[in-house]
Amino acid sequence: MRLFRPVQAPWLQQESDDSYQYTEYAPSFDLSAYVACYWTSSFQGGKARHHRILPDGCVDLIVSITDNNAQAFVAGFMNRFDVLPLTEPTFSFGIRFYSDSVHTLLRHHPADFGDGGIELELVWGNPAFEIAETIAQARDMKERIAVVEAVLRKKLDKAYRPERLFERCMGHIFANKGMLSVRKLAEMEHYSERTVRRTFAHELGVSPKEVLEVVQFQSLLVGLQQNVHARLADLALLYGYADHAHLSNQFKRFYGLAPQTVMAQIACQATNR
Incomplete structure (x- = not known):
């Protein structure tokens, strides 16, 4: 599952x-x-x-x-x-x-x-x-x-099988909620960072770093929904961001809104249910 x-x-x-x-x-x-x-x-x-x-x-x-x-x-x-x-x-x-x-x-x-x-x-x-x-x-x-x-x-019935390295790397990324570096990802598979980057460019058209950031962001969204009253500093620590400023900047880049704005909307909806 x-x-x-x-x-x-x-x-x-x-x-x-x-x-x-x-x-x-x-x-x-x-x-x-x-x-x-x-x-x-x-x-x-x-x-x-x-x-x-x-x-x-x-x-x-x-x-x-x-x-x-x-x-x-x-x-x-x-x-x-x-x-x-x-x-x-x-x-x-x-x-x-x-x-x-x-x-x-x-x-x-x-x-x-x-x-x-x-x-x-x-x-x-x-x-x-x-x-x-x-x-x-x-x-x-x-x-x-x-x-x-x-x-x-x-x-x-006519399944095409993608490159196994790509599948394994994606499995690591999902399992670790995006909280890995490209170097660590390559080390886990005993390949060079260059090979991992080339594999992701071929399969997805983006870098492994971009994939890591998106999965990290998605993991944050799930956690944010479960605890809308959490402090950004605590969420940053829990989801692998350097600090709350790093979290806020990435959130705005992927969502287009400040995390505080989204958290306030979710909290308001929860109160009105």
Whole structure:
């Protein structure tokens, strides 16, 4: 079972309301080594708002659905936050893959996708259009997930195996919540730092240091949610930051907001429940 669970801003800050909904769904057990979650994001229209996306160490397959038409693309590893303006009604369905095992199902390196994304047809070929349309026309989430999981299980039959060094390194990163140096990571695998960096560039298109920082940030988010009244200095010590200033700077870089702002919002929501 995976110990790492990525966190996104709408879930963390419970931003759903009458016009905007963000929901996550767990995958079936046999796919849980590959899929972190399925998710939906919907905006009914009205007052414009924003959808914040955080770096989470994952790769997302996203189907944007309008009037039963669907456009599908794959977004690669993100190393910065993004904020999407919502002005028109929209509905999106996503599959959040773990970056160390996504190769098995997409048969591509995440480095091929970039964080801007590429069309699913370039990944899965002609069947991609039919798959996206079937997802769009599903009657409800239960049927939508069933369709997706049937496709994913077929993909597992022709599994592509990524480089073992990369998988092992990612395992160390997740197990240590990102609190490692690149040197220590290389030492754990008895490889040079240069080899580790080259492997990550080939597989993910980013450096191992960036991956370590994103996983460390994600681990911090989980801890922050569990203790919104903690002092930043204590959180910095617990999650491997040099000091609270280092924590704050990295948090702003990956979230776009100060940690105190997010903590206050979470605390307020907890009080109002």
